[in-house]
Amino acid sequence: MSHEGRLLRAVVLAAVGLGLIAPIAFGLWQTGRAAFGTLPALGKDAISLAPWRELAELPGFGTSLRLTLVTGLGSTVLSLVLATGFCAVVHTRMNTTAGARFLAPFLAIPHAAMAVGLAFVLAPSGWIARLVAPLAGWERPPDFASVNDGWGLALLIGLMVKEVPFLLLVILSALSQIPVARHMAAGRALGYGRGVVWVKIIMPQVWPLIRLPVWVVLAYALSVVDMAIILGPSNPPTLAVAVTRWFSDPNPAMILPASAGAILQALIVAMAVALLIMAEAAGKRLGRWWLRRGGRGLSSEPGLWAASTLVMALMLAGVLAMASLVVWSLAWRWSFPQILPESWSLKPWTNAQGGWMRALTNTLLTAGATVALSLALAIAWLEGEDRARRTRAPWAESLIYLPLLVPQIGFLYGLNVGFLQIGLSGGIWAVIWAQVLFVFPYVMIALSDPWRALDARMIRAAAALGAGPTRRLWAVKVPILIRPILTAAAIGVAVSVAQYLPTLFMGAGRVATLTTEAVTLTSGSDRRITGVYASLQAALPFAAYLAAFLVPAILHRNRRALSGKSAT
């Protein structure tokens, strides 16, 4: 192990530890202290359970809790079931590359933009109602709450529209590591039906590979804020939204119960993950018992087809939602039962120009800086592993996932306290730092596998030809891996653009991005302006994905092994 490798690893470890992990721990600690009554800024320094009592007595607390559990757990379990069923039907016809290309738009679009679009589609005056109107004889939008409904159904659907494509991608890439066709043939030759082989043989192999992403989905669904503001019930809202409101309450004393709520939010996620682990253990025993009985009679074909149909319906809703953003942003006169606007105009764009230009600039600035920092850190980490000729330790792997599992609301308030102390709060740098916490893990996850898939002998060949570590990195690895590097960057852009809470908390409301503006505007009435912001918000990740596809294709146009036909 070279001296340089050791130095690089030390620098990366320090950056990750002090820059990413320590702030989360500090934020949780500060929030935790406030949750137990210690808030020196308000002159409170005694440990007490009063904030928890206050929290329990806040109006709507119980309903908020129930909504969070129903929408969070419900959307995750349903998404998992549907995605699994869909994969069982389509996996023979869809490989990972084709799947990734088809799913990319659903993954790229920020949650808030998708939520705005779905609100446009599902609302009583939305596209679905307009399609049904001639049949139902509606002259005016029907009088029922199909968005912001009290059960959280719209939120549940919204979460599923985003989660199902993500889980599909994760399952498809797990399936590519398993000899599915041969196991399927072996199972069917033993007299088991397709669906039964899928459940008994294939899924038990898939689960260990998708366990962590499912945890991430679960943690996200339980603690999402922007989508819950746009689609979820407003009074009382889900717990994460309620906690966000309490933190920004004009009465500073509300910080105490809000902190207790934030810690509760973190506990809910921890308990939900624990529940999943226990369910896994129970499922294992039950599955073995079922498997050993050797029953072949159960046919799950109708279930599989139902799952596939529902997945297609969700995807269709997603496509309609994306289209509705653009249509609304260009609509001028659009009265109710009409399917399309009666007159079109660019006025929504030109009238709001000053506002969206400012938000766009801030968004581009934060996305550019966060992605550059995250990419540099990820490449330094992977290169450090190469130079030490080591593989990643399991503890380091879990370190990367940590920011994705701890709910943002759980530590952002406490982190802001820390940022205030060092005078960093309220500026764009604070926002950038906070966003890196969430962008870096995704960039790292996206880049790790392709980086390690690079033939190690290729690098040895370069070394044997006299190329030192620096030349090996810049003249061999980076050019060969330019496609996965740019893909990781595009994913980073999508994650950065989508960030709502970190921008809101760390920017102290002064850093307006497309996302914060879009979320704020949904409570207003002008769908056209909201459409403008949400369209832009969706367009940025699309542009990044497109660039990640085109740049390597042009750069390597005369290199068959790298022009996109092969795995790297």
Added chain:
Amino acid sequence: MSLELDAISISSSTGTALFEPLTLRVPAGSVVTVMGPSGVGKSTLLDAIGGHLVHGFHMSGSVRLNGRDVTRLPAEARRIGLVFQDALLFPHLSVGDNLAFALPADLRGHAPRRAAVEAALSQAGLDGLYARDPATLSGGQRARAALMRTLLADPAALLLDEPFSKLDPELRDDIRAFTFAHVTSRGIPALIVTHDADDAAAAGGPVIALKTKPQRA
């Protein structure tokens, strides 16, 4: 000019030695063949000599090249060339640029460097293919280009890791003759690990059998 291995022994992360300590001298211009059952650690031995051992393996003993101890040097400073069973041409560079990558930096100036690459291409029967995408070469062309790339770096010794095992049988004799002709004309020591008795016969040098370390119960 010689490559000397002195009591080389490699142990894995569990502490077990892969094979019995190996002492060996490869004189300049000769090719020594190392044979042994698969899994005995032939490729790991070459990794250790070339400086590519991955973390977890521990090596004792020393490697001396032309009297100089290179055991502690990083791979890029050892001047030990590698030939694999795959050509491993860099996919992002043209055939000519792959060769130019290997050319030592102390050969300066665009024209002389280009001329050196063109000469090497010509020796390998690859005239006019400077700008070609390596992915479009035939298997034989690729193998020859890879060997020329290794030789252009002016190695002081050469390690060959089952270099002909992936080639079509009708191509194998051709490439084998081409490789050994170049190695002997360079007058550098070379070490080849292989399964194929034909390789050993063509190499002409001594054949060493790598023996598994007897496992104690």
